[in-house]
Amino acid sequence: MTALRAASGVSVAGSRSSLLALADVHTYIAGSHILQGVSLDVTEGETTVLLGRNGAGKSTTLRTIMGILPPARGSITLGEVKLDGKPPYFVARQGIGFVPEDRDVFVSLTVEENLKLAQRAGVSRGAAGIEHVYSLFSDLRVARGRSAGAMSGGQQQMLAIARAMVNRNRVILIDEPTKGLAPVIVQELQSIFRSLRDEGETILLVEQNLEFAQAVGHRFFVLDEGRIVHGGPMDELARDSELLRRYIGV
Amino acid sequence: MSTFLTLTIAGISLAALYFMVSAGLSLIFGLMGVLNFAHGAFFLWGAYVWYQVFSQTGNFWVALLAALAAGAAIGGIVEVIFIRPIYQRPLSQILVTLGLALVLTQLVIAVWGVNAEYPADIPGLSRTLYLGSFYVPSYDFFIIGSGLVVLILVWSLLRFTRIGLIVRAGVENPTMVSALGINVRLVFLGVFSLGSALAALGGAIYTPYVHQATPDMGQSILLSAIIVVVLGGLGSYLGSALGALIIGLAQNYVPYYTAQIHGLETVSASAASLISLVILVVILLLRPQGLMGIKLEGGL
Amino acid sequence: MRTRRYLEGTRPGWTVGAAVLLLLLLLPAALPVAQLTLPTDVFVFALFALTYDLIFGFAGLISFGHALFIGFGGYALAAAMTNYGMPLWPALGVVLLVGIAVSAVTGVLALRTRGVYFAMVTLAFAQAAFYLAESNIGNLTNGENGLSVNGAPEWLVGPTSGLHFYYVALASLVAVFLLLRVFVRSPAGRVWQAVRENEHRAQMIGYNPFAFKLLAYVISGTIATLAGALYALYVGTVSTSLFSADTTIRLLLMVIIGGTGSLWGAMLGAAIVRYLDHYLTVLANAGWINNLPNWLHQTIGQPLLLFGIIYLLLIYFFPQGIAGLVQRLQPVRSAEPAPGLAQLEAEAAATGTDSLEPSGGDTTIAPVNPPTRG
Numbered sequence: 001m002t003a004l005r006a007a008s009g010v011s012v013a014g015s016r017s018s019l020l021a022l023a024d025v026h027t028y029i030a031g032s033h034i035l036q037g038v039s040l041d042v043t044e045g046e047t048t049v050l051l052g053r054n055g056a057g058k059s060t061t062l063r064t065i066m067g068i069l070p071p072a073r074g075s076i077t078l079g080e081v082k083l084d085g086k087p088p089y090f091v092a093r094q095g096i097g098f099v100p101e102d103r104d105v106f107v108s109l110t111v112e113e114n115l116k117l118a119q120r121a122g123v124s125r126g127a128a129g130i131e132h133v134y135s136l137f138s139d140l141r142v143a144r145g146r147s148a149g150a151m152s153g154g155q156q157q158m159l160a161i162a163r164a165m166v167n168r169n170r171v172i173l174i175d176e177p178t179k180g181l182a183p184v185i186v187q188e189l190q191s192i193f194r195s196l197r198d199e200g201e202t203i204l205l206v207e208q209n210l211e212f213a214q215a216v217g218h219r220f221f222v223l224d225e226g227r228i229v230h231g232g233p234m235d236e237l238a239r240d241s242e243l244l245r246r247y248i249g250v
Numbered sequence: 251m252s253t254f255l256t257l258t259i260a261g262i263s264l265a266a267l268y269f270m271v272s273a274g275l276s277l278i279f280g281l282m283g284v285l286n287f288a289h290g291a292f293f294l295w296g297a298y299v300w301y302q303v304f305s306q307t308g309n310f311w312v313a314l315l316a317a318l319a320a321g322a323a324i325g326g327i328v329e330v331i332f333i334r335p336i337y338q339r340p341l342s343q344i345l346v347t348l349g350l351a352l353v354l355t356q357l358v359i360a361v362w363g364v365n366a367e368y369p370a371d372i373p374g375l376s377r378t379l380y381l382g383s384f385y386v387p388s389y390d391f392f393i394i395g396s397g398l399v400v401l402i403l404v405w406s407l408l409r410f411t412r413i414g415l416i417v418r419a420g421v422e423n424p425t426m427v428s429a430l431g432i433n434v435r436l437v438f439l440g441v442f443s444l445g446s447a448l449a450a451l452g453g454a455i456y457t458p459y460v461h462q463a464t465p466d467m468g469q470s471i472l473l474s475a476i477i478v479v480v481l482g483g484l485g486s487y488l489g490s491a492l493g494a495l496i497i498g499l500a501q502n503y504v505p506y507y508t509a510q511i512h513g514l515e516t517v518s519a520s521a522a523s524l525i526s527l528v529i530l531v532v533i534l535l536l537r538p539q540g541l542m543g544i545k546l547e548g549g550l
Numbered sequence: 551m552r553t554r555r556y557l558e559g560t561r562p563g564w565t566v567g568a569a570v571l572l573l574l575l576l577l578p579a580a581l582p583v584a585q586l587t588l589p590t591d592v593f594v595f596a597l598f599a600l601t602y603d604l605i606f607g608f609a610g611l612i613s614f615g616h617a618l619f620i621g622f623g624g625y626a627l628a629a630a631m632t633n634y635g636m637p638l639w640p641a642l643g644v645v646l647l648v649g650i651a652v653s654a655v656t657g658v659l660a661l662r663t664r665g666v667y668f669a670m671v672t673l674a675f676a677q678a679a680f681y682l683a684e685s686n687i688g689n690l691t692n693g694e695n696g697l698s699v700n701g702a703p704e705w706l707v708g709p710t711s712g713l714h715f716y717y718v719a720l721a722s723l724v725a726v727f728l729l730l731r732v733f734v735r736s737p738a739g740r741v742w743q744a745v746r747e748n749e750h751r752a753q754m755i756g757y758n759p760f761a762f763k764l765l766a767y768v769i770s771g772t773i774a775t776l777a778g779a780l781y782a783l784y785v786g787t788v789s790t791s792l793f794s795a796d797t798t799i800r801l802l803l804m805v806i807i808g809g810t811g812s813l814w815g816a817m818l819g820a821a822i823v824r825y826l827d828h829y830l831t832v833l834a835n836a837g838w839i840n841n842l843p844n845w846l847h848q849t850i851g852q853p854l855l856l857f858g859i860i861y862l863l864l865i866y867f868f869p870q871g872i873a874g875l876v877q878r879l880q881p882v883r884s885a886e887p888a889p890g891l892a893q894l895e896a897e898a899a900a901t902g903t904d905s906l907e908p909s910g911g912d913t914t915i916a917p918v919n920p921p922t923r924g
Binding site: 469 | 612614659662663665666667669670671673674675677678681682684685795799802806848849852854855857858859861862865866869894895
Binding site for chain 1: 412415416418419421422423425426427428429430431432433434435
C-alpha cells in the first residue's frame with residue numbers, strides 16, 4: 001500500500017501543485033488528544049476526500065484548518081501563507097470557504113441575507129456570483145426572501161454550500177454534506193459537485209457516504225484515531241476492499 | 251382616570267429609559283455571551299459626566315453628547331482591556347463584570363464624593379403640561395421621544411446596514427460569522443461601545459428628571475435592566491423594548507394600586523422593586539428564553 | 551477509621567493547621583481583650599466565607615446573593631429577641647428554622663436555572679430582601695434605622711464578653727470547618743463533585759443533580775444564616791447593609807484570594823480581607839496620608855476601590871488563589887475534590903453545549919455562547 005508523501009509540496013497525483021498542506025498537526029479538545037499528527041495535502045483543482053470512522057477526527061481536522069480550534073502543534077499552510085494559530089476570519093480571508101457539519105446557516109436571516117453576508121470585499125463575485133448560485137440552486141432563488149430557518153434540511157445544505165461559492169475561494173472545506181439528506185437530494189448534490197469540479201474548484205471534503213465520495217472525489221486520505229493512515233487516488237479505493245473494511249468499517 | 255393616564259405616561263417614560271439601558275445589554279449578551287454586570291456603572295458615569303459638563307457649560311445638549319461620548323469611550327476601554335482577554339472564560343466574565351461595576355462605582359465616589367449632586371433646573375424642560383384633565387411633566391415627553399429615536403435608529407441600523415446584518419448573524423453564531431471572513435472582534439467592540447453609550451445616555455437623561463445624581467444609581471438600574479432583558483429575551487432587540495414597556499408600566503401601576511388596598515400600604519413603597527423581581531423569577535421558571543427570545547438549551 | 555480517611559489532606563497541612571489553632575487558642579493570654587475584636591470578626595467572616603466556598607467552590611454555583619442568608623440570620627435573631635423578647639436559645643432555634651426555610655425556598659426556585667441566570671436570580675433575591683428590610687415590612691425590620699439585639703445573656707454582653715465571644719466564634723469556626731471537610735470528602739461529597747463536573751453524565755448514572763445541588767445550597771444557606779445571627783449577636787445591631795452587594799463582593803474576594811474549593815483558603819481569604827478592611831480604615835485616618843498623591847490617598851480612603859482592583863487583578867493573574875499556589879508546590883496530591891477557578895471555568899464551558907466548542911488559546915475568538923439556537 002502506498003503511503004502518501006505528505007506536506008512536501010509534491011503531490012503524488014501528478015503535475016498539479018499542492019495548495020493546502022497540513023504537517024504533523026495535533027489538536028486537543030478539553031484535554032483529549034484528538035488529532036495526533038495529521039499530515040495531508042490538498043491538490044489544486046481537485047476534490048480531496050477525507051475518510052474515516054466516526055470519531056476519527058475528520059471534523060476536527062477541518063475546524064483546525066479553519067482556525068476554530070487551535071492546533072497544539074504542527075503547521076498548516078495555504079501556498080506560502082501560514083494558517084496555524086490564526087483566527088477564523090484570517091483563514092477565511094486567505095480564500096478558504098467553509099461548509100460546516102451542522103450547516104450553520106443563519107436562521108434569523110433570509111436566504112439572500114445569508115448569501116450577502118458571505119460576500120467578501122475584493123474576492124466577491126458580486127451580483128453575478130449570487131446570480132450564478134441561484135442558477136445552480138433554483139430552490140434558493142425561489143426562497144430568496146424567506147427566512148433560512150423555514151427551509152428544509154436539504155435546502156439549508158444547498159444554502160451552506162452556495163454561501164461558500166459567492167466568493168472566489170481558493171479552497172472550500174465541506175463537512176459531511178450528505179448527512180441526513182434524502183437520496184434524491186444527494187443525487188442533486190452530486191451533480192453540483194460535478195459542476196464545481198468542472199469549474200476547477202479545489203475542495204477538501206469530509207464524507208461518510210462512500211458512494212458519494214467515490215463519485216465526486218479525485219483523491220482520498222483515511223484518518224484513523226487522529227492520524228492519516230492511508231492515501232491515494234480515488235480509484236485505488238474501490239480496488240482495495242481490505243482498506244475499506246479496516247479503516248472505514250465497510 | 252386622570253391618575254391612570256399620568257401613571258401611564260410616567261410608565262412609558264420609565265420604559266423608554268429602561269429600553270435605552272437594556273437594548274445594549276441584550277445585544278451584548280446575545281452577541282458576546284457576556285452578561286455585563288457593569289452596565290449599570292455605564293449608566294452611572296453617564297449621569298455624572300452629564301452633571302459635570304452641564305454644571306460647567308450650562309448647555310443641556312452638549313452635556314448629553316459628552317455623556318454619550320464618555321459612555322462609548324469607557325465601554326470601549328473596558329471591552330478591550332477587560333473583556334477581550336476572557337472571551338473564552340465564561341465564569342470569569344461574570345465575576346469580572348461584577349468587579350468592574352464595583353471599581354467604576356468607587357471611581358465615581360472618588361471623583362465626586364459619596365453625596366448626591368444636584369443639577370440646576372433646566373428651563374424649557376421643567377414645565378408641567380396640562381393635557382385635558384391631567385398633568386404631565388414635559389420632560390416625560392422628552393424621554394419618550396428620545397427612547398423612540400433610539401429605538402428607530404438602532405433598529406434601522408440592524409435591519410438595513412451591513413454592520414447590522416453582521417450583528418444579527420453574530421447574535422446567532424459568532425463563530426460562523428468569523429468563518430465568513432468577518433473580524434468579529436471589532437464587531438464585539440462596536441456593539442459593546444454602542445451599548446455602553448446608550449446606557450450612559452440613559453443616565454444623562456435620567457439625572458435632570460430626578461434632579462440628582464447619586465452613586466447607587468448604577469446598582470438599582472442594573473437590576474431593572476437585567477429583569478427587562480430576561481423578560482424580553484436575551485439577545486432580542488425588540489424583546490428588550492417590549493420588556494421595558496411591561497416593567498416600566500408595572501413599576502408605576504403596582505405601587506399606586508397596592509397602596510389603595512388596605513393592609514398593603516407598607517409594601518407599596520417597595521412594590522415597584524418587588525413586582526419586577528417577582529416577574530423575573532416567574533419568567534425564569536416558566537419561560538427562561540423570555541417573551542421574544544429563542545429557546546436556549548441551558549448552560550451558560 | 552473512616553473519619554480519618556475522610557479528613558485526608560497532607561501531613562504538613564494538618565500540622566500547620568494544628569499549630570495555628572493552638573496559637574489562636576492561646577492568643578487571648580497575650581492580647582488585651584480590646585484587641586480581640588478583630589480576630590473575632592475574622593472568625594465570623596471566615597465562617598461566612600466557608601459557607602460561600604461550599605456553594606461556589608464545591609458545588610460550582612455562582613451565587614451573587616449569599617448576603618441574603620447573612621441578613622436573614624441577623625434580622626431573624628434581632629426580631630425574635632428584640633421584637634418578641636425571646637431568650638437567646640429559642641431565638642437561635644427560630645434562626646435555624648428561618649435558615650432552612652429561606653434556603654430551601656430560594657434554592658428550589660433558583661436552582662431551576664443555571665450559570666448566569668442563577669447568578670441573576672440569587673442577586674435578585676438578595677436585592678429583594680434589601681428592599682423589604684428597608685421598607686420595614688410587617689413592622690419587623692425598622693427600615694433604615696436597623697434593629698438592635700436586646701436581651702442577650704450576661705456572659706455575652708458583659709465586660710468579659712469579648713473573651714467569651716472570641717472562643718465561641720473560634721469554636722464555631724473550627725466545628726463548621728471540620729464538618730464541611732468531612733462532608734466534602736465523604737462518598738456524598740464525591741457525588742457532588744461528579745455532579746458538578748458533568749451533570750449530564752451524573753444523571754445517566756442515576757444521580758439527581760438537582761437534589762444534590764439543593765442539598766449543598768440548603769446546608770450552605772442554613773449555616774450562613776446561623777453565622778449571620780452570630781454576627782448580629784456580636785455586633786449588637788443589624789442593618790440593611792447586611793443584605794448589600796458589598797457583603798457579596800467581600801465574600802467573592804475572600805474565596806478568590808484564598809482559592810475556591812479549598813475551605814482553608816476561604817478562611818485565609820477572610821482573614822486577609824478583614825485585616826485589610828480594618829487597617830485601611832486606620833490608615834485613612836492617619837495624618838500623613840494627606841501628603842500622598844491624591845490618587846493614592848483616594849484609593850486607601852476607599853477600601854472598596856482597592857478591593858475591586860485587587861479582585862480584578864486576581865481573576866486575571868491568580869485565579870487559583872493562594873490555595874492554588876500551595877497546591878502547585880506540593881508534588882503529590884490525593885484525588886482532589888476541590889477545584890480552582892480555572893477548573894470550574896473549564897467545567898462550565900464543557901457543560902455549555904453538546905457540540906465540540908473551542909477551548910483555550912488566544913487565537914480563536916468564539917466565546918462560549920448560549921448554545922446554537924433553533
